Amino acid sequence: MKKTQIAAQLYTVRDFCKTAEELEASLNKIKQLGYSAVQVSGIGPIAPELVKEITERIGLTICATHISYDRLVNDLEAVIQEHLSWNCKYVGIGSLPDSYRTSKAGYIAFAEEFNIISDKLASAGLQFIYHNHHFEFTKFEGITGMDLLFQTASPSFGFELDLYWVQAGGANPVDWINKVSGRMQVVHLKDMAIVENNPVFAEIGEGNLNWPAILQACRDSEVEWYVVEQDTCLRDPFESLAISFNYLQNLV
Structure with a gap:
């Protein structure tokens, strides 16, 4: 892993990316923390052209996205053009x-549906x-939903x-990294701590996940992008991003 892969x-x-002005201010902060790339997800209704302009001006790569199910199913061509314009x-x-989520048949149906979408995306590069x-680790007739997805998914998925x-x-995170080796170029990293007997989201290195083993497995699997995500933060989220980045860069 290199710093440029974080x-x-x-x-x-997301609470600081609702407008183009907020997005630009937030991206400037993220750049100053040392990050070279971002994953676009949870931002406000900002035109793709403006997202491109802002990220390029600041010097951040858009490495990946999260797109809604509805857009992937009903607006795929526009999604493709957005990603091509972002070089993402x-x-x-x-x-x-x-x-x-509620049945074995449901997981299989989703994988089959998105095999088609995955193939269309692959055709566009x-x-x-x-x-x-x-919840994907719920078992249905002795097999987890995650295994059902993995077994049904096509090579493009x-x-x-x-x-x-x-x-x-x-x-086991390491077991799953090894299982999807060659089919995972982007990984999400956040830690898990125990606070008042409950698991909570934590900055990387502040919790109990086995990061040396996890990161070695990711390197062995040739992961391209290590994406820091923290769903909720007990401090300023930019400070959380800084703590996680500093921990990861010390392991490079």
């Missing part, structure tokens, strides 16, 4: 829609990536493991 997930600072290869979905939470949520689902 990106900030804008969902972490990785097109993600942030969460599995509720309607697919882009890569679909699936971001997990913990990529993964974006969120290692906090893998751990929260009772699975």
